[in-house]
Amino acid sequence: MSETQRVTDAPLLSVRDLRTVFHTEREDIHAVDGVSFDIYEGESVGLVGESGSGKSVTARSILGLVDEPGHIEGGEIMFRGDNLVEDGWDAHRGDIAIVFQDPSNALNPVYTVGNQIREALSIHQGLSGSEAREEAVNLLETVGIPDADRRVDEYPHELSGGMQQRAVIAIALACDPDVLVCDEPTTALDVTIQAQILDLLDDLRREEGLALLFITHDMGVIEEATDRVNVIYAGEVVEHASTETLFENPKHPYTQALLESIPGRTDPGQELPTIPGEVPTPTAPATDCRFAPRCPKAFDACTQVHPEPVDIEETETEHEAACLLYPDDRPREEVVERHQSKTEDDR
Numbered sequence: 371m372s373e374t375q376r377v378t379d380a381p382l383l384s385v386r387d388l389r390t391v392f393h394t395e396r397e398d399i400h401a402v403d404g405v406s407f408d409i410y411e412g413e414s415v416g417l418v419g420e421s422g423s424g425k426s427v428t429a430r431s432i433l434g435l436v437d438e439p440g441h442i443e444g445g446e447i448m449f450r451g452d453n454l455v456e457d458g459w460d461a462h463r464g465d466i467a468i469v470f471q472d473p474s475n476a477l478n479p480v481y482t483v484g485n486q487i488r489e490a491l492s493i494h495q496g497l498s499g500s501e502a503r504e505e506a507v508n509l510l511e512t513v514g515i516p517d518a519d520r521r522v523d524e525y526p527h528e529l530s531g532g533m534q535q536r537a538v539i540a541i542a543l544a545c546d547p548d549v550l551v552c553d554e555p556t557t558a559l560d561v562t563i564q565a566q567i568l569d570l571l572d573d574l575r576r577e578e579g580l581a582l583l584f585i586t587h588d589m590g591v592i593e594e595a596t597d598r599v600n601v602i603y604a605g606e607v608v609e610h611a612s613t614e615t616l617f618e619n620p621k622h623p624y625t626q627a628l629l630e631s632i633p634g635r636t637d638p639g640q641e642l643p644t645i646p647g648e649v650p651t652p653t654a655p656a657t658d659c660r661f662a663p664r665c666p667k668a669f670d671a672c673t674q675v676h677p678e679p680v681d682i683e684e685t686e687t688e689h690e691a692a693c694l695l696y697p698d699d700r701p702r703e704e705v706v707e708r709h710q711s712k713t714e715d716d717r
């Protein structure tokens with residue numbers, strides 16, 4: 371991704387201070403609690419964090435698919451100049467498509483693959499009859515399904531897992547999207563097939579200019595498949611940077627811990643570190659650092675002050691971390707005070 375393009379163009383999708391809350395009988399769950407990020411045309415952006423950190427709810431929010439008892443209660447989702455939170459998704463149906471983890475769930479077992487692609491083509495592109503069939507075959511070819519002219523008439527169970535996920539991607543492409551949200555798109559597949567699907571998505575990005583939002587708990591997938599990355603913890607983005615910078619110079623202790631959990635980054639023979647404890651369920655607006663109870667670097671203030679995103683100076687590309695350790699060239703008391711007054715200003 372060229373930096374010059376980024377300076378001149380506006381983001382294709384801009385999420386600002388997104389808040390999605392589930393009002394359950396017992397409690398309010400602030401699943402997405404002030405998430406912001408941008409995606410530019412033809413760019414691959416990652417959203418990474420452990421299970422329960424709010425990745426899928428962020429994805430569903432962007433697509434306007436949050437179900438009761440969940441609601442988007444704040445923030446903006448700007449897409450091509452429209453705020454989807456205010457204006458609704460109708461004018462942009464299909465412009466943002468999603469691919470889920472398990473292709474066998476995403477496909478309808480009683481219809482042929484071709485039928486399912488044609489349905490999307492009819493809804494989103496107004497195609498029917500032989501025209502739609504031809505386009506369905508084209509799309510299967512685009513996603514690398516061999517013998518597409520025959521396979522278009524097959525049922526999902528006749529395809530392997532990898533071919534099923536390709537078919538799911540073909541259905542998503544039938545909506546003619548600008549952004550493809552991929553929620554753990556390769557987690558259910560074995561490693562060689564995983565790599566092939568990542569290659570396919572990268573081809574689509576480069577050749578069709580498709581923007582990708584990659585949602586995963588797997589730092590290996592992030593390293594392989596994204597240009598920029600947002601690290602999410604308990605509903606908040608705690609660090610974002612270019613993928614290269616994040617791997618070379620992670621600043622947030624949570625990012626550092628996630629990176630230490632990748633195989634290969636630890637010395638061979640050494641036990642793989644996992645982060646002790648679990649992601650907390652956010653049941654109230656944050657008044658502290660939600661990672662503090664698990665953080666090896668936490669100090670007193672971390673349980674009393676909410677960390678705000680801070681610019682990390684050394685890099686040219688944007689790099690921010692929300693942690694009371696930063697900026698790290700100032701006396702700690704002054705730094706904590708700055709975070710505190712910024713939180714108060716925002717309220």
Ligand SMILES: Nc1ncnc2c1ncn2[C@@H]1O[C@H](COP(=O)(O)OP(=O)(O)OP(=O)(O)O)[C@@H](O)[C@H]1O
Binds near residue numbers: 394422424425440652
């Ligand atoms: N329908 C729902 N009702 C109540 N709470 C929900 C609902 N859906 C999600 N949540 C809560 O929202 C939080 C974020 O969940 P989310 O599914 O976004 O996590 P995730 O990062 O996608 O995790 P995973 O990697 O396991 O898919 C969790 O605390 C979860 O319990």
Ligand code: NI
Binds near residue numbers: 426
């Ligand atoms: Ni999820």
